[in-house]
Amino acid sequence: MAFVRRDRPAPVPGAGDTRARYRRILRFAAWNLAVTWWFELFLPRIGLARIARRTRSKRMQGFARNFHLMAVELGGLMIKVGQFLSSRLDVLPPEITRELEGLQDEVPPVPFPAIRALAEEELGARLEQVFAFVEEVPVAAASLGQAHRARLLPADAADTGLANVVLKVQRPGIDRIVDVDLAALRKVGGWLSRIRLVSSRADVPALVEEFAQTSFEEIDYLHEAANAERFEAGFAHDDRVSVPRVAWERTTRRLLALEDVTAVKITEAAALRAAGIDPAEVAPVFASVMFDQLFTTGFFHADPHPGNIFVTPDSAGPGGHPWKLTFIDFGMMGEVTDSTRSGLRKLLIAAAARDGKGLVAAINDVGVLAPSADIVELERAMTHLFARFGGMGFAELREVDPKEFRDFAVEFGDVIRSLPFQFPENFLLIIRAMSLTSGVCSSLDERFNLWDSVEPYAARLLRDERGNLLQDVAQQALDAAAIALRLPKRLEALASRLEEGSLAVANPRIERQLARLDRRARRSASALVFAALLIAGAVVRADDVVLGSVLMAGSVVPLLHGLWAGRRGP
Known part of the structure; x- marks a missing residue:
C-alpha cells in the first residue's frame, strides 16, 4: 500500500490534559470510597445494616459499570486496571469481578499520521527509507499500542531472512499517561491502606507497585522482544510450537518489528477444518503446551486468548508435527x-x-x-x-x-x-x-x-519426581535418626544445667517429666523413621518390587525400637 502524505500527528496529551485526567480518576475513587464508607461502615453503626445489605449488590454493579465506562473513555492503564482487578477474587466481590471480566481494549485506533511520526522518530528515518510499505489500517489496536503490517526492503529482508513483518507501535504519549495513571493509583492506594477493612484483606500499595512493574514491562518493547526469544528457547526442540522472529535492527523501546506469522486463529473451527486440521485434536495439544510452560519451563504466556495464538500448517515433511501452535504478543509473561x-x-x-x-x-x-x-x-x-x-x-x-x-x-x-x-x-x-x-x-x-x-x-510428574521422593524420604529418616540419637544427651545436659543452677529443680517431679519427654522423643523419632521407610517402600514397590519390599521390611526395625523406647522405665 502506498504511504500517505506526512500529515500533522495527533496531539500528545498536554499538562492540562494530564491534570484533568488525574483529577477525574481521584474524583471517581473519592466518591465511591465515600459511598462505601456511608453504607458499609456508618449505617451498620447506627443500626441500619439491613439497608446496606439490601443495596449492596446493586451498588457494586453500578460501581463496576461506571468504572467500565470511565476506563473505555480514558483508555491507558484504566483498562488494564479493570482487567487486573477482575482476577482479584480475594479482594473484590463477584458483582464487580463479573462486570470487569468483559473489559477489553475497547479503544479506537490512533490515526496513522501520529503512528508514522512516532515510528520515524524511533527509526531516525522516513518510513519509505526503511520499509517497502506499511499498511495504514492497523491489524489490532489496544490501550497501550497498535499493530500494522509492513514489508522490509529487499536488502534488509536478505540480511534478516524476514520479508513480511508486523510493526507494533506505542500509542503516542502513552508514557505520560502511564505516569499520570500510576500517580493517581498510588494516591488511591494510600487512601485504601488507611481503611482497616481493606488493609486487613490486601496490601493495596504493594498491589499498585506490582501493577506498575507489569505496566512498565508491557510498554517496553525491547523487553517484549527478549521475552519472545526466551519463550522460543524453551520450546526450541518442540515441533508443536513456533514463535515469530524479532527484527532487532528495526526494534526499539517504542517500536517492535516481528515476523508476520498470521495464520488460522486457534478458535476458528471452520478455517481449521478447511486446512485439514481437526479442532478436537488441537485442544489437548494446546493444554499440554500450556502445562509444559507452567510446570516444566517455568516461563509462561500469561495472556493466551484466541487472538494471541494461531494454528499454522507445517509442511516440514514426514515425521514432524503437521501443524504448529504459533504464539504472539509476549508483553504479559509470568515466571x-x-x-x-x-x-x-x-x-x-x-x-x-x-x-x-x-x-x-x-x-x-x-x-x-x-x-x-x-x-x-x-x-x-x-x-x-x-x-x-x-x-x-x-x-x-x-x-x-x-x-x-x-x-x-x-x-x-x-x-x-x-x-x-x-x-x-x-x-x-x-x-x-x-x-x-x-x-x-x-x-x-x-x-x-x-x-x-x-x-x-500428573502421572508423568509423579514418575519424574518418584526418584527424588526416595532420596527425600531417606534424608528425612537420617535426620530423624540423628535427632533421636542427640536428643537424650541434650536432655541430660539440660537436666544437669538446671540442677547446677541457682534454682532448685532437682526433684522427682522434674525428673519424671524429663524421663517422659525422653521416651516420647525416642518414640516419635522411631515412628517417623518407620513411616518414612514404609511409605517409601510402598511407592517404590510399584516399579521395583525387590527394593520396595526391602524398605518395607526394614521399617520393622524402627517400629520395634519405638515400642521398646516407649516402655516405662523404673
Whole structure:
C-alpha cells in the first residue's frame, strides 16, 4: 500500500490534559470510597445494616459499570486496571469481578499520521527509507499500542531472512499517561491502606507497585522482544510450537518489528477444518503446551486468548508435527519460581486424584494462605467440588442445573473471601492463563475434558519426581535418626544445667517429666523413621518390587525400637 502524505500527528496529551485526567480518576475513587464508607461502615453503626445489605449488590454493579465506562473513555492503564482487578477474587466481590471480566481494549485506533511520526522518530528515518510499505489500517489496536503490517526492503529482508513483518507501535504519549495513571493509583492506594477493612484483606500499595512493574514491562518493547526469544528457547526442540522472529535492527523501546506469522486463529473451527486440521485434536495439544510452560519451563504466556495464538500448517515433511501452535504478543509473561513450581506440581497431582484436602495442602505450600487461616471450610468446599463436579467435561457441566452452579459458586466465593490470603501477582497470572486455556480448549471441542489432559500429565510428574521422593524420604529418616540419637544427651545436659543452677529443680517431679519427654522423643523419632521407610517402600514397590519390599521390611526395625523406647522405665 502506498504511504500517505506526512500529515500533522495527533496531539500528545498536554499538562492540562494530564491534570484533568488525574483529577477525574481521584474524583471517581473519592466518591465511591465515600459511598462505601456511608453504607458499609456508618449505617451498620447506627443500626441500619439491613439497608446496606439490601443495596449492596446493586451498588457494586453500578460501581463496576461506571468504572467500565470511565476506563473505555480514558483508555491507558484504566483498562488494564479493570482487567487486573477482575482476577482479584480475594479482594473484590463477584458483582464487580463479573462486570470487569468483559473489559477489553475497547479503544479506537490512533490515526496513522501520529503512528508514522512516532515510528520515524524511533527509526531516525522516513518510513519509505526503511520499509517497502506499511499498511495504514492497523491489524489490532489496544490501550497501550497498535499493530500494522509492513514489508522490509529487499536488502534488509536478505540480511534478516524476514520479508513480511508486523510493526507494533506505542500509542503516542502513552508514557505520560502511564505516569499520570500510576500517580493517581498510588494516591488511591494510600487512601485504601488507611481503611482497616481493606488493609486487613490486601496490601493495596504493594498491589499498585506490582501493577506498575507489569505496566512498565508491557510498554517496553525491547523487553517484549527478549521475552519472545526466551519463550522460543524453551520450546526450541518442540515441533508443536513456533514463535515469530524479532527484527532487532528495526526494534526499539517504542517500536517492535516481528515476523508476520498470521495464520488460522486457534478458535476458528471452520478455517481449521478447511486446512485439514481437526479442532478436537488441537485442544489437548494446546493444554499440554500450556502445562509444559507452567510446570516444566517455568516461563509462561500469561495472556493466551484466541487472538494471541494461531494454528499454522507445517509442511516440514514426514515425521514432524503437521501443524504448529504459533504464539504472539509476549508483553504479559509470568515466571514460576522453583518453590512455586514444586507446589504447583503437588497441586496438579492432588487435582488429578480428586483430593480436596491434598489440594488445599498444596495451596498452603505455595504460600497463598496466611498461617492463621482456618482451612477446614476450604477443605470441605474443595471436597464438595470434586465430589460433585470433579472430572466433568464442558459438555457434561452444561447439563448440570444452573441453580446448583449458582448456589455452589456463592458458597465457594464466600469461603474464599473469608480466608486471610492474598494471591501473589504471578499466581494470578497462572490462574488467568489456565482459565483462558480451559476456555479455548472448550471452544475447540465442547466434549473436551481438561481432566483427560491433567491426569496423564500428573502421572508423568509423579514418575519424574518418584526418584527424588526416595532420596527425600531417606534424608528425612537420617535426620530423624540423628535427632533421636542427640536428643537424650541434650536432655541430660539440660537436666544437669538446671540442677547446677541457682534454682532448685532437682526433684522427682522434674525428673519424671524429663524421663517422659525422653521416651516420647525416642518414640516419635522411631515412628517417623518407620513411616518414612514404609511409605517409601510402598511407592517404590510399584516399579521395583525387590527394593520396595526391602524398605518395607526394614521399617520393622524402627517400629520395634519405638515400642521398646516407649516402655516405662523404673
